[in-house]
Amino acid sequence: MQRRSVGTSGLTVGRAGLGTMTWGRDTRFEDARALLRAFVAAGGDLVDSAPAYSRGEAERMIGKLLRTEIHRDDVVLATKAGFTFRDGVRVVDTSRRVLLDDLHESLRRLGTDHIDVWQVHAWGQAPLEETLAALDHAVSTGVVRYAGVSNFVGWQTAAASTWQSAFPGRARLVSNQVEYSLLARRAEVEVLPALRHFEMGFFPWSPMGRGVLTGKYRGGVPRDSRAATTHFGWYVEPYLEARSRAVVEAVAKAADGLGVSPLQVAWLWVRDAPGVTAPLLGARTAAQFTPYLEAESMSLPPEIAAALDDVSGGPNEARTT
Template identity: 60%
Template sequence: MELRSLGRSGLRVSPLGIGTMAWGRDVKWEEARALVVDFVEAGGNLIDTAPAYGGGVAEKMIGKLFAGGLPREDLVVATKGGFVIRDGKRVMDTSRGAMLADLEQSLRRMNTDHVDLWQVHAWGEAPIEETLSAIDSAVSRGLVRYAGVSNFVGWQLATAATWQKALGNRTPLASVQVEYSLLARRAEVEVIGGAEHHGMGLLAWSALGRGALTGKYRTGIPRDSRAAADHFSWFLEPYLQPRSRAVVDAVAKAAEGLGLTPAQVALLWVRDAPQVASALIGPRNRTQLAELLETDTKRLVAPIVSALDDVSGGPNGHRS
């Protein structure tokens, strides 16, 4: 894969990134290790995780990879702070103390002395200047190389980015991570424009519409799918409604005409969209990953992109 710059920063990331939200529950250790090995061999380097994923299990699995001999320099490790699982409960705390405590625990779990990209998991109740001061502290101590935000809407992104630019000794924000797919295009309203203005790269999570754009749910819910699992059905439910059917059908029709799979078409649309630095994928096995890696040398032609834009919400005003 040809690496891309993350916004205007010096960090280079692969156009596909591995997301680890399902690690530890749906993706067990042996499968996760095989996925990362295949991904790195294909030229990928970005792996995205968070303390909340599996209550820290996903980060521990990354640490096990490094302890098992995977060179640390092979991966750009992106994790988050401000949202954790404590005593089985979800806790959002973006205060300086909580953020730095999250980071220390993440480093310990991942068996590393630094995080390549540390992201504020979501906008919290603490003053944003306090939250961002944790980033500056972590960078100055060498614990973090680059910083970003996650799940921020347009005004939140602009507020954070502007604050960090106000003084020269603050860490500029390199990225914003947000859900973005043919079934979730809200980022085009303000987030993508804000990211472009502030020189931030976009990390698109759930690039396959939480799995709905693979087409596997067109005729029902397979028993072995995430939508059939009690712990994940809520995640798929919003995209299994009738209003999503036209988009899924259009993706499937385009795939048939192009000799691709629906998942590949949906991924290509996101990967090459304006301002996207990397499209995050969450394969559960090597077969799914191999299908997505096959997109490396493929591109969608402009008429197909335009048709998919139209059926999923209208023209993308950020396209040149």
């Protein structure tokens, strides 16, 4: 798998990441084991998780696999902090206390002495300087190698990056991850320009439009799909409307002309979009993951990428500059 630098930091990762949001809930341990083994065998290394994923079960599964299946040095472990549960409700808390408590528990569940990329999961109500001081502490003590953010919009990314660069010794922010796909291109407006300015990497989540861009919903909602579940139906439903269907049909038409699958067309569009470092794939089984690995040597013709830009929201200015 080809590798890319995470912004202008010294960190490099394979250009596809493995997301674990469904681990411990929809992805069983045996499937997770097959997924991780196939991913690493193909040259992938970026594994992204969070304490909020299945309330820590995703991290526990990764930790077990690192003890039994995969060497720790073969992966770039990314996790997050700042989503917590209170009285059964998930809330954002980016205070120093909660962030460092999350980090301690992540290290324990993962069975490791360090996190490669530690990210603030979302913008919170705590003072920004307090939130970022937790990142500084984690990096300076050696339990975190690189610091990043997640779900920060453009001005939030700029505020946090500017604060960190204002004084020597603060941990530089190397990455951000927000949703980005043919069905969700808002990142192009402010987030991606901010990342370019601050020379940060970009890990898009849900690069397949929450599964809709695979084409599986063209004929309805399959029984075994996320949209058919009570816990993920709300997550997929916004992309089952008419505009999204039109984009999916355009992807399918391009796939027919290229002799590949709609899944591969949508994947290649986001993987090679300007500013993207490594999209995070949330496949639930190794079989679902195989078509992405098979697309490693593929690329979209520029005219097809531009046509998909047009049908999904308009030209990508970064592609033409």
